[in-house]
Amino acid sequence: MPFVPHTEDEVREMLATIGVDSVEDLFAEITPDMRPKSFDIPEGLSEMDVLSKLEGLAAKNATNSVSFLGAGFYDHYIPAAVDALTMRGEFYTAYTPYQPEASQGTLQAIFEYQTAVTRLLGMECANASVYDGGTALYEALMMAVRKTKRRKIVVSEALNPIYRVMLGSYTSNLDLEFVTVPHKDGMTDIEGLKAALDDSIAAVLVQNPNFFGSINDFTGLFEAAAKVKAVSIVSAYPVLQSLLKTPGAMGADVAVAEGQSLGLPLSFGGPYLGIMTCTKAMVRQMPGRIVGRTTDTKGRTGYVLTLQAREQHIRRQKATSNICSNQSLCALRALVHMCALGELGLKRAARVSVERAHICAGKLTAIPGVEMLTKGAFGNEFAVTLPVNAFEVIAKLTERGFVPGFPLGRYFEGLENGLLVACTEKTSEEQIGIFAEMLRGALK
CATH class of the missing domain: 3.40.640.10 (Type I PLP-dependent aspartate aminotransferase-like (Major domain))
Structure with a gap:
């Protein structure tokens, strides 16, 4: 039996205090097309069936992609x-x-x-x-x-x-x-x-x-x-x-x-x-x-x-x-x-991340038409400009299991060809090499 916290008299008293005639009036601001069409909830499933259904939904996520996406959130190794x-x-x-x-x-x-x-x-x-x-x-x-x-x-x-x-x-x-x-x-x-x-x-x-x-x-x-x-x-x-x-x-x-x-x-x-x-x-x-x-x-x-x-x-x-x-x-x-890594471990993670980013920047800018946008010293993240719209490149490479970075055109007018690329200590030199070759192919 569902738990109902209020009696009908209490509901009427609360509605009178608020100044509305019915519970439906509380939702009058929601247009009819935005309201639930039905509460016809399917029958329950067994634990085994629920687990199977959720595993099927989870399998739709691309969890094995190689990502160069950063923009404030980074895939560092967690001990x-x-x-x-x-x-x-x-x-x-x-x-x-x-x-x-x-x-x-x-x-x-x-x-x-x-x-x-x-x-x-x-x-x-x-x-x-x-x-x-x-x-x-x-x-x-x-x-x-x-x-x-x-x-x-x-x-x-x-x-x-x-x-x-x-x-x-x-x-x-x-x-x-x-x-x-x-x-x-x-x-x-x-x-x-x-x-x-x-x-x-x-x-x-x-x-x-x-x-x-x-x-x-x-x-x-x-x-x-x-x-x-x-x-x-x-x-x-x-x-x-x-x-x-x-x-x-x-x-x-x-x-x-x-x-x-x-x-x-x-x-x-x-x-x-x-x-x-x-x-x-x-x-x-x-x-x-x-x-x-x-x-x-x-x-x-x-x-x-x-x-x-x-x-x-x-x-x-x-x-x-x-x-x-x-x-x-x-x-x-x-x-x-922080305690598990300690001072030296944290520095090593940072240093390797920065080293990989510089290797990546070197390989990407060796591709004709790709130029550095970030000038001077940079850490484990940098921006490049491409000869084409960055959204197009992202769509092509993501389909093949490589997320190349963040499209700067999403927030910066005039940088539609800009791509923000991030590396961490989990980014291997092999992955960087594959990424560069895939980008080279996508720009041809």
Whole structure:
């Protein structure tokens, strides 16, 4: 028998309070053509039949393709230890510590995660994460707005366009003004960003490496932002931070990242991990939870929620955010992944990824008509221009089991022939060679 929580009298009372006559009136905004045509659900199946049906559906997915797709999400190798440890029951059944001091294991795991990501990014403080890299960037922007009381933001066009779309969606009704500084042939226009800074600017948003794979040092830009009291925000790629100058060393006020590359499978788009770090001066603007380590009255080590400025803990109008989830399991995977690799292992994964990308760039640009778009130093990702529309090439090669990259024309006008290519330590030189020959054939 189905569970029905309300009596007919209670339903009528609720409808009267809302001011509608029937439950159907609640859905009046949904046009008839968009409403369910039928609830004629098929008869149930046995466990064996369900398994067979789901396996058939799963088999339709192209899981064996060789992928050079990146654009913010990367297929790095995940050690078996990550699954073995994080799938223990005490970890994967744990969620938000609503009675925090009773959840010492969860709090310690979060504290260790915070410690690891602040060291990786060279920052002073971290929270227990938000949803993903895009929401982390939005939360960083709002930190700057609260800190400066300003409404104008300078954004580099070389910032991930997916994130820029997310920023536009989240802020569409917040009366904020965005000044977008165009990229220069895939390069971040640092001088243009500096020129856009004045005492009306709340924050400057950049990415390293940028969306086209170009590596930058934003020290000078962040110094210029500090002079007008604007907040410097950088979106970083965690794996490459083991090799590059850190956001902290550049003088960033807030550094965020998509944590997927640290032990999280691509999984058709999630769940992922929004890494958030900042300087101590910005910590009270940071959303979510921050775990601290202390001692009790007997001198024993204990873990506590030091700051918890979310709507469930304080008055709603005082909350810093209403989307600051605690992605504990995803954060734990990132922590275990970093610990399993260690400093040398993380650097080796980054170095091999960069080496493979440079080998790939060399082979692709040896093909007539293919030219580098990314200029100067780049990491494990780079952009090229093709003599034909990139969408056509992607369609041809994907059918043959090779996903050649991300079509820049999807977000950048005038770059319809642009292709963004990524490599990781899982990309073999043999695969690169096959990719180059397939591309050569597709362009003939």
